[in-house]
Amino acid sequence: xxxxxxxxxxxxxxxxxxxxxxxxxxxxxxxxxxxxxxxxxxxxxxxxxxxxxxxxxxxxxxxxxxxxxxxxxxxxxxxxxxxxxxxxxxxxxxxxxxxxxxxxxxxxxxxxxxxxxxxxxxxxxxxxxxxxxxxxxxxxxxxxxxxxxxxxxxxxxxxxxxxxxxxxxxxxxxxxxxxxxxxxxxxxxxxxxxxxxxxxxxxxxx
Numbered sequence: 001x002x003x004x005x006x007x008x009x010x011x012x013x014x015x016x017x018x019x020x021x022x023x024x025x026x027x028x029x030x031x032x033x034x035x036x037x038x039x040x041x042x043x044x045x046x047x048x049x050x051x052x053x054x055x056x057x058x059x060x061x062x063x064x065x066x067x068x069x070x071x072x073x074x075x076x077x078x079x080x081x082x083x084x085x086x087x088x089x090x091x092x093x094x095x096x097x098x099x100x101x102x103x104x105x106x107x108x109x110x111x112x113x114x115x116x117x118x119x120x121x122x123x124x125x126x127x128x129x130x131x132x133x134x135x136x137x138x139x140x141x142x143x144x145x146x147x148x149x150x151x152x153x154x155x156x157x158x159x160x161x162x163x164x165x166x167x168x169x170x171x172x173x174x175x176x177x178x179x180x181x182x183x184x185x186x187x188x189x190x191x192x193x194x195x196x197x198x199x200x201x202x203x204x205x206x
Contacts, residue, residue, distance in 0.1 A: 008123075008125075008127035008128060009127065009128045010126060010127060010128075011026060011030075011111075011120075011122045011126055011127065011128045012026075012110045012111065013025070013026050013027045013126075014026055014103070014110060015103065016072075016074065016097035016103040016104060016107060017097060017101075017102045017103060018072075018095040018096055018097050018102060019080045019083050019084050019087070019096055019098060019102065022095060024072055024095065024097065026122065026126075029070050030122065030123070030124050030125070030126045031124075033068075033124045034068065034069065034070045035068055035069045035070070035122070035123060035124065035144065035147055035149055036069075036121070036122040037055075037058070037059075037070070037071045037072070037119065037120070037121055037140070037144075038072055038073075038074055038111075038119070038120045039071065039072070039073040039094075039117060039119055039135075040073075040074050040108060040111070040113045040116055040118040040119070040120070041074070041075060041076070041116050041117050042075055042077055042078055042099070042116055043075070043078045043082045043083060043085070045116045045117070047117050048117045049090060051117045051119075051135045051136070052090050052117075053091075054135060054136045054137040054140065055092075055094070055117075055135060055137075055140065056090070056091065056093065056094065057137040058071070058137050058140040058144070059093070059094040060154050061137070061141055061151050062144060062149055062150075062151055062152065063151075063152035063153065063154060063155070064093070064094075064154035064155075065094065065095070066152070066154070067149070067151075067152040068144075068148075068149040068150055068152075069149050071094040071095075072095055072096075072097070073092070073094060073095065073096035074096075074097055074099075074104045074108065075096060075097060075099045075102070075104040076099045076104060076105060076108045076113070076116070077099045077100065077105060078098050078099050079098055079100050079101055080100075080101045080102065082098070083096050083097075083098040083102075084096075117135055118131065119131065119132045119133075119135035119140070120132075121147075123147070129147070130143055180194075192205050
């Protein structure tokens with residue numbers, strides 16, 4: 001692992017693909033002004049199992065990648081299916097790139113990671129700012145606050161939730177009155193806006 005002191009170290013750039021097929025480039029996030037938290041782990045690692053819950057909480061504390069901070073898990077030597085099972089088992093929702101299929105193994109080598117969990121914080125200046133030991137929620141949150149990151153609720157977009165749930169319109173086609181049923185899986189504040197085919201807003205609520 002890079003030996004970190006008061007002198008900051010330039011973080012090597014990389015691109016990985018998470019288990020949902022989304023691409024993540026480190027420098028793109030940095031150039032967008034984001035702080036990036038890299039969680040190096042592998043399936044079957046007892047420390048990783050324990051600290052993943054702490055990292056998940058910090059991910060939620062700072063807006064679920066919709067705020068100042070982007071959390072990204074980098075796996076070593078596992079398949080997408082194995083990582084997905086790990087994430088499901090421990091209720092982890094921050095993106096994970098597997099070692100064997102998502103490019104994680106090359107990043108582990110690039111960063112000379114020798115133990116797990118390793119949690120690195122990368123600043124918008126593309127420098128490695130800290131290796132957080134131990135990576136507890138308190139230690140992670142405290143350091144991110146020192147960097148100026150703002151805690152913010154996780155705002156789950158309605159578009160994301162609709163992918164997991166059917167919207168039912170009764171009756172359809174509409175004659176006079178209609179009822180719309182929508183089931184969402186996460187507790188959050190939602191803004192609902194319904195427009196007709198011309199784009200005119202006919203209903204809006206929060």
